[in-house]
Each structure stands twice: as C-alpha cells, then as structure tokens.
Amino acid sequence: MPEEEKQAEDSMQRIVRACKVLSTIIKIIFAVLCVYWVFTTCFMVYTVFTDPTGSSGGLDFLRIVLHLAYIAVIVALFVVINGMFTDVAKGQTPFAMVQVKRLRIISVLLVAYCVLDIAITSNNALLQYSGLNTGFVSTNENVIIPVNFSPLIAAAIVFAFSFVFKYGVLLQEFSDETL
Numbered sequence: 001m002p003e004e005e006k007q008a009e010d011s012m013q014r015i016v017r018a019c020k021v022l023s024t025i026i027k028i029i030f031a032v033l034c035v036y037w038v039f040t041t042c043f044m045v046y047t048v049f050t051d052p053t054g055s056s057g058g059l060d061f062l063r064i065v066l067h068l069a070y071i072a073v074i075v076a077l078f079v080v081i082n083g084m085f086t087d088v089a090k091g092q093t094p095f096a097m098v099q100v101k102r103l104r105i106i107s108v109l110l111v112a113y114c115v116l117d118i119a120i121t122s123n124n125a126l127l128q129y130s131g132l133n134t135g136f137v138s139t140n141e142n143v144i145i146p147v148n149f150s151p152l153i154a155a156a157i158v159f160a161f162s163f164v165f166k167y168g169v170l171l172q173e174f175s176d177e178t179l
Contacts, residue, residue, distance in 0.1 A: 019089040023082055030078045037071050063120075070116050077109050095168035103162035110155035117148050 044067060048060045080102050088094050 016089055016091060019085045023085040023089055026078060026082045026085065030075075030082070033074070033078075041067060041071070066116060066120050070113075070120065073109055073113050073116060077106065077113070080105050080109070093172070095165060095172050097166075097169055100162050100166045100169060103158050103165060107155040107159040107162065110151045110158065114148065114151035114155070117151065121146060 041064070044060075044064050048064065084094075084099060084102050087096075087098070
C-alpha cells in the first residue's frame with residue numbers, strides 16, 4: 001500500500017474513532033439533561049397545582065409551555081447532531097446531502113432557540129409587573145430584556161457551513177462521475 005493511502009486510511013480511522021467518542025459523550029450528556037428536565041418539569045407542574053395563592057395565574061402555564069418548547073428544541077438539536085456523528089462513526093462520508101440537510105436543520109433550530117430564549121426572558125420581565133421583580137431591573141425600574149445574539153450568529157455560521165458541505169458533495173459526485 002502506498003504511503004499516501006496508508007496516511008489517508010489512518011486519518012479516516014482517527015476521524016471514525018473521534019466521532020464514536022463524541023457520539024457517546026453526546027448520548028451521556030443527553031441522558032443527564034433528560035433526567036434534569038424531567039425533574040424541573042415535574043417541579044414546575046407540582047408548584048402550579050400546590051400554590052395556595054395562585055398568585056401568578058396563567059403565567060405559570062406560559063412558563064411551562066415555554067420550558068417544554070425549549071426542551072423540544074434542545075432535544076431536536078441533540079438528535080440531529082448525534083445523527084451526524086453516528087453516520088461518520090459508521091464510516092459514511094460527511095460530505096453527503098443528508099449532512100447538508102442536517103446542518104440546515106441545526107441552523108433553523110438555533111434560530112428557534114433564540115426566539116424561545118427571548119420569549120422566556122420576556123416572560124420573566126412580565127413577572128416584574130406583578131411586583132415580583134425577578135430578572136433584570138434597571139436603576140429607574142424599567143424592565144430590561146437581554147437579547148442573546150449568539151444563537152443567531154451560530155445559526156448563520158452553521159448555515160454557511162452547509163454550503164461548504166454541499167459544495168463538497170457536488171465535488172465528490174463530479175469526481176465519481178469522471179472516474
């Protein structure tokens with residue numbers, strides 16, 4: 001076997017091993033988060049039904065719905081990212097149209113995450129008007145709603161990477177056709 005082919009094969013084996021390790025780590029983190037989410041959701045529901053004063057009314061149900069939507073977006077992100085690493089760990093090429101679609105799904109999910117983050121932060125700001133003063137309060141008592149632009153920037157970067165991967169797919173198809 002020529003030296004270049006041996007180096008390429010060794011490099012591919014390292015990539016496959018790294019993807020297997022990353023896939024395992026993602027699954028472990030996901031399992032821990034699932035346990036955490038079950039406990040926090042149960043606690044939120046429990047406090048809604050055991051609060052004798054019922055002080056926050058419909059805001060508690062809104063917080064639970066936002067919390068569940070947030071969990072759904074994070075679960076979808078974990079599933080898609082794990083699928084990417086699992087495919088490569090099985091020896092499939094990362095330059096496939098399925099990976100391009102996954103990258104675009106991730107960018108959409110990151111935008112959804114940003115929107116939910118703003119909604120959750122705004123929900124905390126709504127609680128300030130009921131006299132609880134949770135969240136951020138300025139010195140003149142106006143509500144401050146911080147906006148995290150990191151998920152939007154990450155979504156743009158991931159979307160740009162999807163074009164790079166699509167170009168790689170097209171190059172690979174062109175190369176396969178010419179051989």
